Amino acid sequence: MAHYSQPAAANYYTPSAHSHQKQRGYRICDQCGAIENPAVQKFRLCGGCMTAQYCSPECQKSNWSSHKAICQHTAAQLSAVKQQYMSSAYADENLAKYLRKFTSTHSSLLGWAGFQALQLKRLPANIRSNALLIELSYNSHADSLHRFSIANTHVVPRSYVTGHDSLVAADIERREERCRRSGGIGTAVILIQCGSISQVMPVEVDPPSKITWDSREDWADVLRHFVESGRTDFKPISTTSRGRVVYG
Template sequence: MSYYSHPAAANYNTTPMHAQRQRGYRICDQCGTPETPSVKFRLCGGCMTTQYCSQDCQKIHWPSHKTICQHTAAQVSKAGSVAPTAGYADEHLAKNLRKFASAHTTLLGWAGFQALQLKRVPANVRQNALLVELSYHDHMESHRRFSISSTHIVPRTYVRDALVIQDIQRREERCRTNGGIGTLVVILQCGGVSQVMPVEVDPPAKITWDVREDWPSVLNHFVESGRTDFKPISTTARGVVYG
């Protein structure tokens, strides 16, 4: 078992004072502006996955986003109609899965980065994806209605929806144009419902996250405790940096 001089997160062993939305992985799907505490993003109400820095960007992007948005919204509606018969009490399972992904954006992106060993082998981003299987249970807070059942490294071909694949490729082209290594794919799955979470990864020179082999236990720790304030550790020339 590997020994680490620091925990995986600055606040790993502390209790948060209040709920805090994660930041650092979202960029506007229209103009590419990164989300910061002063620039709060809005999710598309149709697909609940695409994000924008402003209403103007959302309007400009709509003609190119319309097809994937309507497709995703239809999938959400279809999943909601079959979820109760599949043994899940909440008919809004698909929507809750998307809320879970939104609440744990940084944590899931970090786990995928570690699972695919992107710091050591950046090319893995083009071949594999992280599959996170979840179990469902009732809870007042939507992001706490899921627990980690298992995790697997799967080929990117696991994603078979043509429109979703096109959306991933679009993000990948944009990421590489900006000097990034590509789009990390994290797949959340609960029963027959799934959520594909694409994460555009920075250029190698900007990747400072420490390599961690204990990522499965860290992922489980923050999900089970309902923590949405994960702040990963980076080791830089300036020392250890959190977040």
């Protein structure tokens, strides 16, 4: 592995006890395409699937006809998972909910890890062929920031994520087309998995020329450091604010 003169995060050495500020990735309204500014207004999540987000109730209502199929599909999966774990004495029935909260809480860190794992700075075409799989271990911990730890990370064929669920594949493709229309390179796919439960995180990515993050080979160690320290304040080193990634 390469040796780096500085850590991947501007605040890597900040003590975890002082890391109370949560850093959010940019989010995009699934209806009008508006970019979220959390300091002014935080977008609302769809109550059915807890995945799609909207800037207003009006946009959520307008988007329902196109969102309905994937929403009901995701909600049905959540219900099935809950029923499965209600019958088990060894698992937490809230695991699916915790996994979605984990993904939302660490969206900036997970998006950065996906960008690095797929080497999109150097090989942007990888966005169409590969995906990042992050395997988690679950810990029954009272503190929500310590319920998961990183078990493994793998770069897998994108078909590993999209090949088994046509509705998920169609939703990713819709985001891909939207991203390309706005000048981006496409949608990076990150799969967060804990046992049989998984969460797909699509990340719409600007052209690499607009993203100033250095390519890093130590991304998995950085991911593990922030997750297992219970930190939510990941700040990638960047020399300009031009570049952005949009989290779907």
